[in-house]
Amino acid sequence: MLSLLHKLMIFSLAFVVSSGSLVWAAQNSLEAQVGNKKSKFAMISLLSTQSSFHSSSSDVNAVAASFLTLVPSLALSKNFNISAIGGVTVRYTSPEDVTMNNTLIRLSRRSYKINDDWRWVPIVGVVAPTNEVDRIENSFITAIRLEPTLLGKVSLLGLDLDLVLTTRLTKSFHEFDRTANLTAGNNEYLASQFMLASYSVTDKFFVDFDFLYGGAWTYQQAFVSRFSLGQSINYLWNKKTIISLGHSSSGNALDATGGNTNVRFFDKNRSVGYFRLRWAL
Numbered sequence: 325m326l327s328l329l330h331k332l333m334i335f336s337l338a339f340v341v342s343s344g345s346l347v348w349a350a351q352n353s354l355e356a357q358v359g360n361k362k363s364k365f366a367m368i369s370l371l372s373t374q375s376s377f378h379s380s381s382s383d384v385n386a387v388a389a390s391f392l393t394l395v396p397s398l399a400l401s402k403n404f405n406i407s408a409i410g411g412v413t414v415r416y417t418s419p420e421d422v423t424m425n426n427t428l429i430r431l432s433r434r435s436y437k438i439n440d441d442w443r444w445v446p447i448v449g450v451v452a453p454t455n456e457v458d459r460i461e462n463s464f465i466t467a468i469r470l471e472p473t474l475l476g477k478v479s480l481l482g483l484d485l486d487l488v489l490t491t492r493l494t495k496s497f498h499e500f501d502r503t504a505n506l507t508a509g510n511n512e513y514l515a516s517q518f519m520l521a522s523y524s525v526t527d528k529f530f531v532d533f534d535f536l537y538g539g540a541w542t543y544q545q546a547f548v549s550r551f552s553l554g555q556s557i558n559y560l561w562n563k564k565t566i567i568s569l570g571h572s573s574s575g576n577a578l579d580a581t582g583g584n585t586n587v588r589f590f591d592k593n594r595s596v597g598y599f600r601l602r603w604a605l
Contacts, residue, residue: 367605374598442476463499501543509542549577
């Protein structure tokens with residue numbers, strides 16, 4: 325089953341996905357943090373590099389890029405934890421684009437036990453507008469999030485799987501209801517459902533499969549659906565470090581007609597391969 329480090333990284337870094345820059349997700353284990361008697365403070369770091377499988381890909385999320393994400397967290401009490409998720413994205417375009425991402429600040433509570441296999445984690449968050457482009461071009465002010473999360477274990481086809489199920493509901497606030505160039509409406513509401521399944525092959529190797537499906541509504545009530553689908557092979561290098569190789573695909577969940585699915589396991593124009601290094605400080 326999942327190691328303590330894997331659980332903490334899962335909990336801390338799931339929120340990075342669905343922001344548009346990283347196409348992967350996972351959730352958290354508050355017990356891993358508040359259960360640490362030596363220190364109330366923890367830091368998870370993520371360094372990731374990705375590249376598309378098609379040199380002329382037009383999808384901005386498939387452009388070759390690197391991401392540095394920092395997740396400091398502090399146990400406020402026996403039951404409550406506060407953390408932040410922020411970082412920098414470097415896209416290898418011409419010219420090279422370096423962007424500070426928006427920062428998510430969240431408050432989570434120690435999980436409630438449902439039964440021997442399932443727990444429920446309540447999470448609330450607020451987004452700080454640290455992305456300059458989002459502030460200027462989209463007049464973004466802030467956003468509030470609710471992210472109720474289920475952590476569980478199931479046995480499927482003889483395999484013992486760790487599962488994470490998260491529903492994310494977001495209300496965004498903007499100064500204007502349209503972007504600066506008036507070509508698109510800003511997203512007011514976002515809703516998504518995320519699932520992660522993890523299988524431990526050995527004490528050192530585990531594989532992850534994740535799927536996210538959701539959509540966004542503009543202030544003009546226009547709807548855009550989104551999905552992400554990912555797989556990774558992970559190696560527990562030591563007690564504090566995980567190395568991963570993976571693939572992910574993301575984009576609009578429906579085609580231009582809105583009547584047919586656009587979810588693809590692999591798409592040469594949208595799929596990316598990535599290398600990821602995660603470590604705890």
